[in-house]
Amino acid sequence: MGVVVFCLFILSGGIYNILESPLAFIPYGERYLTLHPYLSDQTVYESIFVFLCNSAVFIGLWLSYRSTQVAYDRSKANRYLLLGIGLTLAGISGSYLIIQMKQTILS
Numbered sequence: 001m002g003v004v005v006f007c008l009f010i011l012s013g014g015i016y017n018i019l020e021s022p023l024a025f026i027p028y029g030e031r032y033l034t035l036h037p038y039l040s041d042q043t044v045y046e047s048i049f050v051f052l053c054n055s056a057v058f059i060g061l062w063l064s065y066r067s068t069q070v071a072y073d074r075s076k077a078n079r080y081l082l083l084g085i086g087l088t089l090a091g092i093s094g095s096y097l098i099i100q101m102k103q104t105i106l107s
Contacts, residue, residue: 004058012051013042022047028105035098037105046098053094060087 016022024044025032034045042050063084067077 008051008054008058011054013047014051016042017044017047033105035102035105037102039099039102049098050095053091053098056087056091056094058091060084060089060091063087 022036022041022043025034026036026043027033028037034043036043036046061084063080065084067080067084070077070080
């Protein structure tokens with residue numbers, strides 16, 4: 001389990017946060033943004049959101065796998081599979097959404 005959390009930490013930009021110490025908010029005109037306008041940089045809130053999205057994908061894939069292990073209980077297997085698919089799609093959608101939001105900030 002520790003390896004999984006470490007991999008999620010790396011994927012969400014944990015090393016970047018440690019080395020660069022990014023801001024939580026970016027001043028942008030007369031307002032503040034929690035998304036950095038450039039794709040190559042990120043804020044602390046972005047890395048937390050990406051960590052949650054990646055965690056949802058991992059848990060969703062694990063639940064989908066787990067549904068094959070409890071095949072003797074059909075209703076439990078169906079619940080695991082549906083929840084796994086839902087979490088996987090939610091995590092992927094969240095990652096896609098944050099990239100789209102970053103691209104529209106400068107437009």
